Amino acid sequence: MSEKKTKDSLHYIKSKIQNMSHSTKPLHRVITSLAKKLLKRLDDENQDKILEVLDKYLKIAKLLSQLSRKWAVTIHWAFTVCNPKINDESNPGYSPVYIEHQCQLPPDCFGEMSVLENGQGKLVHHGDKLVGDDRFTNVANFGTAFNSKGEVIKTDPQGHPVPDGFFGWVVNKIDNLIERVIQNLKRDRPAEAFAIAHTRDYDNNERESTPEHKEAHIHIVIDLPMMMSRYQIMKAMGFNFEDFVETFKWIDENIQDTNDLINRMNTFLDSLLGSIKNFDIPEHYQASLQYLVHQSKKAIEDQKAAYSTSEVLSWLPDKPGQTYESIAGVNDNQLVAEGIHAEIIRVLQSPFNRSHHTMEKYVGDAKSNKLFTFEMLEQLHKLGTKKVGNCNFSKKSVNNIFNQIMAWLRERKIEFTDWKLLLHASFEDADADYLLGNINLMKRVNAVIESEKQAIIDDPSFKRNMLTVAVLAQTGGIGKTRLANALLMSLNKGRKPFQVVAKSDGITFDPFQGYDSENSVVMDEISPASFTWESFKDSLDPYKLPQVGSRYHNAIPWNVRYMFMTNVFAHGITDFVNDLLHYAKGVSKLGYLDKKDYQDWKLILNDVNAGKSYVAQLSQVLRRIPVVINIATTPNKRGTVITVSRINYQPGSGPVSHYDYVHTQQSQHTFRTVINENLTDDDMTKIAKKVISMMDELETKAKKAFQDHPGKLLDEVDGFVGEKCDFHVRYKQNGDPYLVGSDSLEEVGYGESVEKTIEPRYNLITRLSNTEVIMWNEDKNVKSQINQLDAFLQGFEVPVERDGFDKIKTIKLTREGLNYYHRNETKFWQMLNSTSQIGKNSKLVTVQINENIANFKLK
Structure with missing residues (x-):
């Protein structure tokens, strides 16, 4: 120098x-x-x-x-739980720590301590050069999940090695790190970590010309939402x-x-x-992930021991539903790091695919319920060939790609909106851009799609089987639109729904202007005035395609399977239905509205013909909106209550005595979060998946109830709770319907003139006569041993309905009510005959909750 x-x-x-x-x-x-x-x-x-x-x-x-978000860590078992056996202070490798913490050697888990190696001019066992470290006595054994050969013999319910011993100590370090970094709720990047124990690796023993067991170690790959230094990562991992x-x-x-x-x-x-060197910043993150199971290209070339993907433990708090396999792009028994699969993994890391999260959202194996499988992408990718000296695909190649896409469209393996994303997922950005810019290819694809669409529209036997769901709230700003979108994306493999926003009242609403073959729709802020009566029936018919498309583009929503409507209504679906039947353009011609002596159209009250006309239209409305999702905030404003309801009858199964929506205990759930801009997309997805499971469970229970109880409505079956929607319809004793006004929402009250009757099986006389009471404890206000109609007339409390799932609502005559009964017995009996329920207190009747009644049933 x-x-x-x-x-x-x-x-x-x-x-x-x-x-x-x-x-x-x-x-x-x-x-x-x-x-x-x-x-x-x-x-x-x-x-x-x-x-x-x-x-x-x-x-x-x-x-x-050095700082990084991504880390590849290796932690050696023997190096960690043992120290060098150096007692001589004159040795340059001496440390007082070795003396202070020395103890017995750990168990020779994989024969490592018995390996012969050079030591002071002669062969000695590896264990003779080491001492145990007493700080690791409790975790000195590598782990009970592994036998002496390093094979996994003990797994958890998910099929992963049980994390105990030294392996569990490392897993605990990762647990703590991930738990710490996800405390930042405003992080803009996901946290993920993966770990595997390499207990079956071998090196070449040149001296003996035999394979030799390599020291057991644990590989960890981490991707954090924030930068951390190597020093911080080493500390976090127990160094x-x-x-x-x-x-x-x-x-x-x-x-x-x-x-x-x-x-x-x-x-x-x-x-x-x-x-x-054991705490490395990976140059190629994907390769580091694949190396965990020795499926990176280098590991395969070196003939490294193969590990199963089930041996990899994953920490994916921000990626529910994702797995190590889908993120690393590896599968057992498949050398995915070579050949076409490795090429697809590389394609999925292109700028377009990274910015659109194509791999995470849309690509997986056959069991992952994603838009595309790796197999599909590989199959299409193989068709993309180029002539020597040409940067673009050959004409034959473009034609083969076109034919394959068309085959998948006709087989409905992909939807008509998927094919452009499919090209990006299968080819490099430049190649995908070339295909999408190929005028001839675009014309051919669009022509075939138009032909397929027209064939479906013209097919008289085609049934679209569409489900319409109303997502409603009592107040704005609590997440109804975001929930609707999240539900549809979860139901539809990540596909974005077609968005419709209703125009102001008085402006003709053209909901499908711009529709382009999407199979789900969100109609946001829809009000009854948004529709004409015919367009409502036409657009929301669950089976028939609309007869008239968009006025401007002739876009018939031919491919829609899910239609979600959102808006704010004080009384939920009741207000929407009542307003639709009152204010939608064209309903005035249906025979139940009258404008005589009024400035506005009013319901024709107490008229059977008007009632029959109204019920006919009501049934059509409810058939078109079979499911309702209500959103409300919890009283403390820190949570969200979501209730999934469905209509109480089975369309086409016969006459309906009263219309309502019902829910179950399981279809109502309180989430300990509010749906606002601070809620992450992943958390929103979790909520959506829970709500979808509530929808599925409710429908399953409804089908079973209809099977087990033919002729009954769901609110007459145990386990279902009616929403008590008041659609202005009442019924006479012979079953004929008539209408009541908005100022008569309660059933008839005592003291009024009595002109109507209720079908005998529903009136209070029949119901109370057939009621049997089950008591928790004795109660002086209840007399369960006698007929409950007699008990009611004697001034005792009698049960009339369940309030939620664990409370019983009762009615009881007041002193004035008892006196009225004795003075006006005939009129009193008429009132009981005309009443099915009493919803609120009056001078004559008290409505209350009795917790001493365990249950009641109708004989």
Whole structure:
């Protein structure tokens, strides 16, 4: 080294050492203390050696400060739970830590301690050079999940190795790290981690010309939402910097000879440098993931031992439904890192696919319920061939790609809106852009799609089987539109729904202007005035395609399977239905509205013909909106209550005595979060999946109830709770319907004139006569031993309905009610005959909850 370079280097090192001496980290403080001691001893004989060892430290300091979100970590079992067997203080590798914590060697889990290796000119067992570390006594065994050959013999319910022993200690470190980083609810990147125990790796033993078991170790791949330094990651993964601090302190206090000082510093700096290499910043993250099961290209070339994907433990708090296989792009028994599969993995990392999260959202294996499978992408990718010297696909290749896409469209393996994304998922961005810019290809695809669409529209036997769901709230801003979109994307493999926003009242609503073959629709802020009566029936018919398309583009919603409507209504679906039947353009001609003597159209009250006309239209409305989702905030405004309801009857199964919606205990759920802009997309997806399971469970229970109880409505079956929707319809004793006004929402109250009757099986006389009461405890206000109609007329409480799932609503005559009964017995009986329920207190009747009644049933 020239004199000038030496001076420059010395100046740089002195400056850096001085700067590092101010560190808050004990490791840097103790090493810089030693460094300053050496700098004071510089002379011509030892200058180069001192500068070399200090330069090594500065490289280590730089490595420890390196930042990254992604880390590939290797933790060795024996290196961690054992220490070198060095008792001689004159040995440059001596540390007082080894003496302080030495204990018996751990169990020889995989024969590692018995391996013969060189030691002081002769072969010794590897274990003879080590001592146990008493700080790892409780986790010294590698883990009960593995036998002596390193094979997995004990798994958890998910099929992963049971994490106990040393393996469990490492898993706990990852648990703590992930738990810590996800505390930041505003993070804009997901957190993920993967770990696997490599217990079956082998090296070549040149001396014996045989394979030799390699030291057991654990590989970890981490992707964090924030940057962390190598020092922080090493600490988080249990690396013990304190041992190095104690060692360097001992050296500082006990070693005076300069050469000995340099040698010992070199020994432990090399040890630290070797440990740092086990905490790597991966150059190719995907390859690091694949290496976990030795399916990266390099691992396959080196014929590394194969591991099952089930041996990989995953931490995916921000990616529900994702798996190691789908993220790494690997599958058991398939060398996915080579050939066409590796090419697809590379394609899915293109700028377009990364920005659209194509792999995470839309690609998976056959069981993943994603838009595309890897097999489909590989099949299409193989068709993309180019002539020598040409950057674009050949005409034959383009034709083959077209034919394959058309085949999948006709087989409905993909939807008509999927094919452009399919091209991007299968080919490099430049190739996908070329195909999408190929005018001839675009014309052919669009022509075939138009032909397929027209064939479906013209097919008289075609049934679209569409489900319409109303997503309603009592107040705005609590997430109804976001929930509707999330539900549809979950139901529809991530496809975005066609969005419709209703225009202002009085403006003709053309909902499907711009519709382009989407199979789900969100109609946002829909009001009854948004429709004409005919367009409502036409657009929401669950089976028939609309007869008239968009006025401007002739876009018939031929491919829609899910139609979700959202809006705010004080009384939910009741208000929507009542307003639709009152205000939709064209309903005035249906025979139940009258404008005589009124400025506005009014219901024709107490008229059977009007009632029959109204019920006919009501049944058509409810048939078109079979499911309702109501959203409300919890009283403390910190949660969201979501209730899924369905109509109480089975369309086409016969006459309906009353119309309502019902829910079950399981179809109502309180989420401990509010749906607002702070809620992450992943959390929104979790809520959507829960609501979908509630919908499915409700429908399953309804089908079973209709099977088990033919002729009954759901609110007459145990387990279902009616919403008590009032659609202005009442029934006479002979079953004929008539209408009541909005000021008569309660059933007839005592003291009114009685002109109507209720079908005998529903009136209070029949219901109370057939009621049997089951008591928790004795109650002086209830007389369960006698007929409940008699009990009611004697002034006792009698049960009339369930209030929710665990309360019983009762009615009881007041003193004035008892007197009225004795004075006007005939009229009183008429009122009981005309009443099916009493919804609120009056002068004559008290409505209350009795918790001493366990249950009641109708005989």
